[in-house]
Amino acid sequence: MRFTPRRSDESSVSAAVAVALGLCLVGGMSTAAQAAQSPSAHPAVTSQTTTGPTVRAAVSATVARSLVSEASTDTTTAPYISAEAEALANEPLDDIVDDARDALGDAREAVSEAEAAEKKVARSKLKITGAQTIDTSVVEDHIETLQTIAVTPVLLLPASTEEAAADTAKVEKATDRLLSRLEKAEKAEERRKAAAAAKKKAEEAARKAAAQAEAASSSGGSSGSGGGTSSGSPASSGDNSVAGAKATARALLADRGWGSDQFSCLEKLWNKESGWNYRAYNSSSGAYGIPQALPGSKMGSAGSDWKSSAATQIRWGLGYIDGRYGTPCGAWSHSQSTGWY
Structure with missing residues (x-):
């Protein structure tokens, strides 16, 4: 967004003020020079040789007040000239220059920080909401203007200084907002990485549980403590219905020393996962x-x-739960808090 110039009448008046002030300043300096040649004036001049700013301030005030007096004869420009001249009359010229230099430094710093923020966003390669660039063109225009302080009439500087400060503040706010959005994106990326790490850890635990289940299967199967599985045992009945699967699970839970409380947790867990x-x-x-x-091939x-x-699936599932969570209730608690187990 670029700065909107002042109304033409105010711009004309400002120019008129500057020209008039310049002429009066020249005249004032000429008068001062003539006065300096007068013998009676030498003591006064000597007393001021170490107070240059005071002299310049006095000249500025004298010129400005002269304009106020002259402006009263023009009803069109009087309000503008009077206001600007009064302000200038009360501000030393050195202060005006210092303010302009400060504004120039702030503008340069704002542009530099905006560019640094844009580069930081680009390096992050993160998806950030909103604009990822900052428009500094207006502030750069102000920098070009304020860089000419040495050749710019001092009385024209206050307006440029004020406009530069306002537009610099806008760039600073835009930079802060961009960095805030980047910070949010970085935190989201950290959460994503943490979730991926947790998932990888769970998969590794599942592989370990599968290996344990395979070892248990090869060492004696999953039937009761008698060393074999009778043809009527629920674990080998081949009943894949929901009721048959639950009966198989009860038998295998008992083999592991788990009671009805653990079956209750298991029932709720696998109701949620697959409906058995x-x-x-x-x-x-x-x-x-x-x-x-x-994957299922595990x-x-x-x-x-x-x-x-169903029996083979249940044997594997109980081995996974035992190795990863210790008990079905441990797995169910984790599923309730995270949505998976």
Whole structure:
């Protein structure tokens, strides 16, 4: 957004003020020079040789007040000239120059910080909402203007200084907003990385549990403590219905020394995951079976019939839960807090 110039009448008046002040200043300096040549004036001049700013301030005030008096004869420009002249009469010229230099320094710093913020955003390669660049063109125009302080009539500087300060403040605010959006994006990226790390850790635990389940299967199967599985045992009945799967789970829980409280947690967990459907398939993630193994082929460690056997899926699922969470209730608690286990 670029600065909107003042109304033409005010600009004309400002120019008129500057020209008039310049002429009066020249005249004032000439008069002062003539006065300096007068013998009676030498003491006064000598007393002022170490107070240059005071002399310039006095000249400025004298010239400005002269304009106030002259402006009273022109009803069109009088209000503007009077206001500007009165302000100038009360401000030393050195202060005007110092203010302009300060504004120039602030403007340069604002542009530099805006450019640094843009580069920081680009290096982050993060997706940031809103604009990722800052328009500094107006402030750069002010910098070009204020860089000519040495050749600019001092009485023209206050307006340029004020406009530069206002536009510099806008760039500073835009820079702060951009850096704030970058900070939010960085925090979001940190959360994403943490979630990815947690997922990787869970997958590693699942692989470990699968290996444990495979070892347990090869060492004696998953039947009761008698060393074999009877044809009527729920764990080997081949009943893949919901009721049959739950009966198998109860038997396998007992083999692990878990009671009815753990079955209650397991029942709720797998109701949520698959509804105890041994053919349940999540098309978005690829998870399969009653325990929703991801991928389903992991359950091959518990038996080659993992696609068609609820019992094989349950054995694998209990091994995973034991290795990752310790108990079904531990897995259920984690699922409630995170949405997955």
